[in-house]
Amino acid sequence: MKKLFLLLFPSLILAQNNPNPGYWQQHVDYKMEVNMDIKTYQYKGKQTLVYTNNSPDTLKRVYFHLFNNAFQPNSPMDARLKSIKDPDGRMVTKVKVGDKETKESRISALKPNEIGFLYVNNLKQDGIAVNNKRVSTILEVDLAKPLLPKTSTTFTLDFDGQVPVQIRRSGRNNKEGIELSMAQWYPKLAEYDFEGWQADPYIAREFHGVWGDFDVKITIDKDYVLGGSGYLQNGNEIGKGYEDIGVKVIYPKKTKTLTWHFNAPNVHDFTWAADKEYIHDKLVRPDGVTLHFLYQNKPEFIQNWKNLQPKTSQLMDIYNKTVGQYPYKQYSVIQGGDGGMEYAMCTLILGEGTEEGLIGVTAHEMAHSWFQHVLATNEAKHSWMDEGFTTWLENYGLNEIADKKVVNPHEDSYKGYASLIKSGKEQPQGTHADRYDENRPYSIQAYSKGNIFLSQLEYIIGKENLHKTLKRYYADYKMTHPTPNDIKHTAEKVSGANLDWYLVDWTQTTNTIDYGVKQVAENGNATKVTLERLGRMPMPLDITVTYEDGSQELFYIPQTLLRWSKPNESGMKRTDLEGWDWAYPTYDFTINSQKSNIKSIVIDNSGLMADVNRENNVYFKK
DSSP states (O other): OHHHHHHHOGGGGOTTOOOSTTOOOOEEEEEEEEEEETTTTEEEEEEEEEEEEOSSSOEEEEEEEOGGGGSSTTSHHHHHHHHSSSOOGGGEEEEEETTEEEEEETTTTOOTTTSOEEEEEEEEETTEEOOEEEETTEEEEEEEEEEOTTEEEEEEEEEEEEOOBSSBSBEESOTTOOSEEESSOSOEEOEEETTEEEOOOOSSSOOOOOOEEEEEEEEEETTOEEEESSEETTHHHHOTTOSOTTOOOOOOTTOOEEEEEEEEEEESOOOEEEETTEEEEEEEOTTSOEEEEEEEOOHHHHHHHHHHHHHHHHHHHHHHHHTOOOOSSEEEEEEOTTSEEEETTEEEEOOSSOHHHHHHHHHHHHHTTTTTTTBOOOTTTOHIIIIIHHHHHHHHHHHHHSSSOOSOTTHHHHHHHHHHHHHTOOOOTTSOGGGOSSHHHHHIIIIIIHHHHHHHHHHHHOHHHHHHHHHHHHHHHTTBOOOHHHHHHHHHHHHOOOOHHHHHHHHHSOOOBOEEEEEEEEETTEEEEEEEEOSSSOOOEEEEEEETTSOEEEEEEOBGGGOSOOOOOSSSOEEEOOOBOTTOSEEEEEEEOSSSOEEEEEEOTTSOSOBSOGGGGEEEOO
């Protein structure tokens, strides 16, 4: 089958096409066999893991993630829920004591048969037992022999797990009744990259994984329907909608369980879900990608799921055209989890909302297949590249398929960012995802401010250059781990602009943008305009002048740090002025016109520049 996969999906073997000199990334191949006891929600598994050290370093230790252990009283995740000011509402229970309402961690209330656990036994390296220590959600492993650069080693282990009552993402029996949402369920090797080991404890934030191939066999009661990462290898034995056209699947009378065999090439995670009531629909696209939809048989929601299917395909077309071709041959939209969460080749989403909500969450989670599951940034350190770029693509895609398009589909992100600035709770985007003081500022930083990085980049370098940047970024860095400098440098190569100042100010500081029209003085046919910079962050400026006869004129002020001028895509006459160096707090220019008097002057008529005080961006003649 391996040769067949390489023939079918040649793009998947380009695992290290990152153009950065000296770039390397680790590789891991998993083989797992798992037996699920649906009465106890416990499972046993065997794992064989071949780990290739492509780094220049000799490794003496490795680390495994044991995510399930987060769902135990007194775990780091439980402690974080108790200490953070605004805990995730899905993970707490509201309790009223007298006149005061408090929020109690749902993890703290879990009973022994409700907790999650994942324990590793019989761990060996190349057949030799190794010392290891479990520290909550991390397994620390001392190697029996050092792993030299450019060599591989094989780990074998047994693992025992219990699926927790669903609290966050993974778990059993979620609020919509889905029985098994199996995310972060297996011992997963931590990533080692150019910054060292990324072995963070799991407290419900983001992830960073090792690229590799997964070969997984799951044995479970025959009545369950499964969906998830990878390609089902034995669909004609399983049936459940996975069989070939014309094949009729009949189980032997004594059959009690089925073994589902999945193969997922070149991914950095493996997720699955199971329920006895799943309806399984398929949509085969013209490009050969099969979209799977698995959802519960509840009549009041079935039509929403039917309507979702062509919309999902439309969105995939737009994402392919805007960023690059989806590299796998299947994607599954599965009812499960606790909201919406992206995984390799699939998503788990809640499924009982409105049709609009269902399409919206699918648009977001599927967009992660480009920004995280192909362009695999370190989410924990650069969540804005993951959630923010995904939000940009989601907004763009939904606007493209909307009956009525809006000029700026990212407006909600600008409003969210503005509210964060007013709150005074902003932290630099370089803050580790686990270290934000509160959840809401983290979410705005990751989703809204991360989205604005791209929409504002359009303001700086132009729409055509932004779209070329996204395509070049995808082509150069797919199936690798790009960093913030990579998206910045790609935009520089595409446009010719210098953008280091933009990356630094927007993502590494809390500097804000605030420009204003300070003074307008008319003298016959000449009008002197004085602008002022009130915020720390420098920007180029588009100035739209509207005359009383209704005509308009555009004035462009380059930012000298750019060492470049944006192409004129406005369709309006544009006058290019001298650059404004950041060191000068004010800037003067003169409008010479034989037309009727000036009616208004507006800084950034597009609304794509995230100016924190737009009231002083406009001058109206009294």
